[in-house]
Amino acid sequence: MVKAIFPGSFDPIHYGHIDIALRAAQLFNEVIVAVYDRPLKNLIFSPEERIALVEKSFEGHPSIKVMGYSGLTVDFCHRVGAQVVVRGLRVFSDFESEFRMALANHRLAPDVEMVMLITNEEHTFLSSTTVREIASLGGDVTTMVPPHVNEALKARFAQMSETQQMNHMKSLRD
Ligand code: ADP
Numbered sequence: 133m134v135k136a137i138f139p140g141s142f143d144p145i146h147y148g149h150i151d152i153a154l155r156a157a158q159l160f161n162e163v164i165v166a167v168y169d170r171p172l173k174n175l176i177f178s179p180e181e182r183i184a185l186v187e188k189s190f191e192g193h194p195s196i197k198v199m200g201y202s203g204l205t206v207d208f209c210h211r212v213g214a215q216v217v218v219r220g221l222r223v224f225s226d227f228e229s230e231f232r233m234a235l236a237n238h239r240l241a242p243d244v245e246m247v248m249l250i251t252n253e254e255h256t257f258l259s260s261t262t263v264r265e266i267a268s269l270g271g272d273v274t275t276m277v278p279p280h281v282n283e284a285l286k287a288r289f290a291q292m293s294e295t296q297q298m299n300h301m302k303s304l305r306d
Contacts (some may be wrong), residue, residue: 133161133162134160134161134162134215134216135160135161135162135163135164135212135213135214135215135216136156136159136160136162136163136164136214136215136216136217136218136247137163137164137165137166137205137208137209137212137214137216137217137218138152138153138156138163138164138165138166138217138218138219139166139167139168139201139205139208139217139219140165140166140167140168141167141168141173141175141182141260142165142167142182142185142186142260143173143175143176143177143182143260143264144176144177144182144185144260144263144264144277144281144284144285145182145185145186145189145260145277145278145281146255146258146259146260146263146276146277146281147255147258147275147276147277147278148220148222148251148252148255148258148259149165149220150189150190150278151251151252151255152218152220152249152251153165153190153196153218154193154196155249156218156247156249157193157195157196159247160195160216160218161195162195162196162197163195163196163197163218164196164197164198164199164212164214165186165190165196165197165198165199166199166200166201166205166208167179167182167183167186167198167199167200167201168200168201168202168205169200169201169202170202176264176288176292177284177288179200180200181284183198183199183200185280185281185284186198188278188280189278189280189281199212204240205217205237206237206240206241206244209241209244210241210244214244215243215244215245216244216245216246216247217237217244217245217246217247218247218248218249219233219234219246219247219248219249220248220249220250220251221248221249221250221251222251222255222256222257222258222259223256227248230246230248233246234246234248258276262276263276263277263285264285267282267285267286267289268289268292270289273285
């Protein structure tokens, strides 16, 4: 039985991630989509929100599980008994950082293998950053994320612009 994890920040999950997880599920007996809790990035969704959005994306796929984690990815692999870390590769620049990370992880945990899956060509340009940027400017991301993620993005940016307006009014008043 080969268990794999597919780690990332998923802020938010998009069709590029979903494609990689579904393809990994064809190769391994179980895939855990591992949502990293506090990456060194500005996040718009909390760990709990990101986990909930990922869970809903894989409803009806019993071999795909979703878990949050913190700390080293290879330590998480050992905790859950996973032998493989799956990553997705989009453009050539992804290769360089993944290559370095794979070597570092292999130094820390020689028993864990890294498996890179090449993106589906229609998702080459897709990243969570692109999705967030387009959604924050009111653009249409319906071809990039599932409907429940689109709704969550709309709600979050509406909330953020309300807060900004309130702060702006407060600063005018004070
Ligand atoms: P990171 O892991 O760098 O925080 P993400 O959480 O967005 O970035 O991505 C998790 C994993 O999904 C990474 O392996 C990343 O390369 C992969 N990935 C992201 N976008 C795509 C895409 N469009 N196609 C294939 N793989 C992707």
